[in-house]
Amino acid sequence: MTGHVRISLAAWGATVLGSLVLTPVFSGPFLFISAFLCGAITGVGILLQNLRTPRFLIPFVQLAVLVELISFFFLRDTLKFGLVPWRETALEFNQQMVNAMDSINRFSAPLPPDSHLTLFAVSVIAATGLLIHVIAVQISQAAWAGLLLLIMYTVPAATVHGGLPALLFIPPAIGYIVLLSAEGRTRLSRWGRRISGVSHLDAAEPVEASALGQAGRRIGLSVVALAALLPALLPALPEGVLGNGLAGSGVGDGAGASISATDPMLDMGKNLKRGDNVTALTYTGGPDKGVYLRLTALDLFDGNTWRISPRQDGRKITGDLTPPPGFTGDLGKVQTTKMQIDVSRSFRSQFAPVPYPLHSISLKNRWRYDVSALDVVSSNGQVVGGQKYSLTAYDLQPTPQQLFDSVPGGEPDQYTSQIPRSIDKRITALANALTKDAKGNHFEQAAMLQKWFRNDGGFTYSTDASPQSGMRALSAFLFDNKTGYCEQFATGMALMARTLNIPSRVAIGFLPGQAGKNGEHIVRMHDMHAWPELYFQGVGWVRFEPTPSARVASTPTWTDSAGTVTEAPTTAPTTAPTTPGAAESPDISKPQNPRDLPGGDSGAVIDTGNWFTNGGGKAIGVTAGVILLLCIPWLIRALIRRKRFARAPGRAGVEGLWAEIRDTARDLGLDWSDTATPRQLGEWLLSKVPEDAQSQALRLARGVEAVRYAGLSDLQVDLRAEAATVRKALWNQTKLTRRWRARLLPPSWRWYLNRGSTEASDLLDEFDLALARLRSFVLPHRSGRHAN
Template sequence: MTAAVDTSLVTTAAAAFSVLCASTAFAGVLADSRWVFPAVLTVLAVAAIGVLGRRLHWPLGATAVTQLAGVLVMLTAQFTERALLGVLPGPAAIGELGGLLSGAADIVRTGVPPVPAEPALQALVCLGLGVVAVVVDLIVVGLRSPAVSGLLLLCVFAIPASLSDTMLPWWTFVAGGAGFAVLLASGGQHRRWRSREDREQVTNALFGPTTASVAGAAGVIALLTGVVFTGVGTEGRLPGAVPEQFGGTDGIGLQPFTSLRGQLNRDREVELFRVRGLREPTYLRALTLRKFNPERGWELEGLTQGVEANGELPLPEGTDIGDGATERVEVQPVGYRDPWLPVFGMPRFLSGMGVNWRYDPASGIVFTQTNQESRAYVQQLVVPKPTPDQLRGARGPLRVAPEYLDTTGIPPQVAELAQRLTADAPTDFDKAVALNRYFTDPRNGFRYDLRTAPAGGGDALSEFLFRGKRGFCEQYASSMAALLRSVGIPSRVAIGFTAGYRDGDERVITTEDAHAWVEAYFPGWGWQTFDPTPLSDGRTALPQYLDSELHPAQQPAPPPGQEVPSTPPTAEPTPGGERPEDDAAGVAPADPRETEQSNPWPITIGVLVLALALLAAPGAVREVRRRQRLRAVAGGAAGSAGLAWQEVLDEFRDRGDRPAATDTARQVATRLLEHHGLDESGAKAMRALVTAVEREWYAPPGGEPESSLPETLHTVLDSLRRAAPLDLRSRLFPRSVLQLGPTNA
């Protein structure tokens, strides 16, 4: 008897396995493993449709088109809420998918790996892997050229490698090499293999010493290739991701907090800037956000084409008072490359950064749409130093866009909290100070924590303010800006960097200094800085007007029941570039280097669980089938004798027998009895079973099944198990399940 397997199933499984192994490269640029399960489902769906198409003898093109349609269905079912019947891609669902993929493209363009695997990125990864799986399946199974698919799998590695500024995890290269080796082995003998081939030959080809050698060599080559790709990477950008010509700002759309999270969640501290000439610690602003989206949080909106940034710059919009100390600062980018050029304070002159940079006085943003290398630049700036009394007395029209007062999407309970906290504040400045104090006072329960999930819209805002009270600067800045608008103060969220630490006559700014804060508008004085994040590591650089209000020299005891006492003074950085230790009595922030990082364990465990599930699947199918038949026979269901006979035949198939389809039941029974040597009770029960089967098949319909049939079946099975017990392999991989087509004995 020959145990055979369908070789098209083997190559299909190998193709899917190789794509999943290559997909592990995304672990180097995605900060968590939420993308793994959707990606596995998408690739398995492509493989299943391929098997179906070949079973039904579809043309190659029809199979590939159906697989692509399957990818679309999987994306719709997993990432949209407006699918027809929950899975079908109607117009609304297609539009929803388009929005997700557009958002993913923005994250790729602006994010700093590793970035959180948000739904938009999950959808993009699943789409890419789904298309790759279709093409690999076509090449490997349809065209029988598995080696050619290696170029496509290498591209899957090249994309994450070009986005990451460090080498991808070593285990991803090993996984990719192993997947490619199995793929080569599954089709390496296709010129000799038939559509059905001996199981032992297939097993030896897939898992023999040759394949192991190829897997090892492929792993080494992949590791070396990964090093090369990392060395020539594009520092977090896909080549050509930013237009080469400046053409307006309609195309600038991003989820800017993604870049901030990427900086804070890096596994190591990376130097970004060296600054000369900065007299006092001041925040370095990269961009500002004015729109609160109740579904996604704060977003960039209203960026104009502005004015040419190289040269003298106008005062910010709505600002009349440009008095203050003038400083000349030299900024040397080291590990920074982005379309947003960070600036200190109120910039009045810029030079040296290259061409096609624009300055928008309304938002205070310097930006470009030209993909160019970072250059050292010089900034002349003014650092206004209004006193608390001057800001209390700021009066006049609000000469800023009305969108800075828009409260759409802010939950009512948040607005009520803002009103309660500022009830006793007579001026807008006092209201802003009261709201800032609410977050920084440790007695109100807020804690700085990088491990908290990223904030989103209105629900996340309420969750943070009233229940969680844990987060990093994004949550604090987002919440305070919403509270300010709720009491009629124009506000926006600023994203950039704290002033870093001093190193000789320079200040060094690193990825650990990535930060978000709040800017509130005061007539005449323009946008002023507030920072509600309760940092205690010396990085906070509060302006004097705010520091003097939060940390007065003599602090009176707060009235009973008051919820807004002031916070302890913030420590300054120590000389020599050292950051002070956290005060033991204060709330220690989470160390960015100890935050969640991309690591192999979630994916490894997921792959192992999937592998174990796949290994257990044939045995589970066989057990379910056996129980169903035994239950039907015991209950005297119609066709019980035929079901009992099928169960006996499957037991013999599991032992390597494959009766010919042309043999009668008696011929099959005689051959099986001779081959396995059943004892007397088993042989007698087998003859009784054959009689029951013949009576059921050939007697007039309507007869009752024999009452002794269940006992007869159990006697045959028990005798067979005594005479020829199954080994572990046959129990895990029953031939009756894995052999899908007829084969002569």
């Protein structure tokens, strides 16, 4: 096998192994298609190299082949004559990439096996494989190809929630080592035939014993071992240390919460169950008893997760926002309310907390808003933490009569009425059974669902419930355990509403918080909340509150009179303006069961508690961990020394004592010689110890000499007392600072690490021998040829 073929195949293998790190991000057959395309690129490169094609032309031919294959697999309808990529192919490819980037930014891993996402993953892996081939084969710099493998690993490692499994680092590391080995073997072969049969293990076996081979094996072993072991030994870093995906890192005190655009529901659950109950924001203005502040709305449910549906680029905030979707009244007659919001730096989110529906906001420049959700989001990854802004919101208070009279009309969008195919049929039957007395009126149906969740269904509020919102978890919540927190109540009611043909979505945001001084309201991290929004023609999106009173004291005022409206619905949606009603009372009451609520009493002052619970315990834990880590070398030396002095008298015991004197001398910075004989070292010891210990040092050296060269019986030699005296004498003759250094970081400890590396390399040599013997067994004719 020629050198360029070997490196080409190694580059292909490294690319395939490196692409395994993308399996937690993408799904579908992207890995197999990528391996095939990279194999095709590699085959073309090998063929052109064998045909003596000019080196600079090979990458261009490979690129043309790659474009043709990707177009044929994914964009066949745009090819001219069914074979040639054309302008339409480039435009469609660009649109598919835009769609893929939009899905990646909005959805959390693993991504669905959609065609545009598969095309994106395949294109990235194949392009990476082409670059690796060019760098390793054409430019002959295989070491630099490792940067591309590192980039392929770091992208999912930084974006996947919870990080990647530690073992996923091993495949790209092995691929990189194989690539380096192939290049090293090719470089070495240019000097002539490789010399075999010089291994220190078995001179008759064809095992490479060059310094290059040994160094490569040791480096490879160290890299893979560290990658596999360190993540298991070191404590996990908290989220936010290196940023939290699209949520941003922000600037703050390190405590708080993050809400990302990929999976806001998951982030909310984490903050409620494990986050610190620090202040998220404060606001003034608005209704006297507070107002719900919404971050965004989740309108896409795939049967597993509620997410934000694909959106177009948001509109710039230049003045008043667009009217609330679905509202057909006269907004000029609707009362507005003004607010000032101050967001804490500890809250990291690209979404700005605002009431719904929003009329105007002072955030400009790099902030946009979505016309369907009326949420305000950063356009450049900036977080809202530390922002102060003022806003004006509509104080919509629809009456029960208006909601009752709303006639079902067209769907507001393509997502909020979709029901996943995997829906549990029992959920549809339950929704119909609970609302059979509503006679098809959507408002009465929604009010009955809300009442069932809050009062009649026998549900219990608890954050100990599973944070998942998949179909199985939702079915278990509705029919089995009936225990959950706001996520389960909101998603359960939203899905049941869709089965009744009521468009619905789930809002993520904050409860009104606690009233403070001078009209200020304080909103904390544990005030994060989820609630369903249902769509009524002529009124728009209307908030409902299915979460039990153990968490939320009251329901929206427009649902209080549900069931008492008896007028027949009109034949057309009402166009009467919505007038402000009595202010609702969305206060959070004191929990009936504080143990089931995050943080206990949500009205407690966050600065209460002692120094231990407010960070002292964490500081003690970190300090203890650092001290323990620093004490590892001292602990290892102490255990080794104890083991040596505990050995029974005999040859092994004498050698252990002599090794202890050697290590003590190294720890104290003395120039112990590994090449000197025991007699020479005994004379050297006489010059290092005081006069009262010289006789013991001489007996120790003579004993070691007798055991090694005179063949003394093992049972006759016990030099533990002499070794203890010599060691103590060496220790007392050294300065205090040097002694402390020898305790905390003994240099002899590093010698054992080097010895471990040597033994590991010997294991690799044994592995090489096994491969060589297997090769000789499978291909015996080669041995005969060498013999001749």
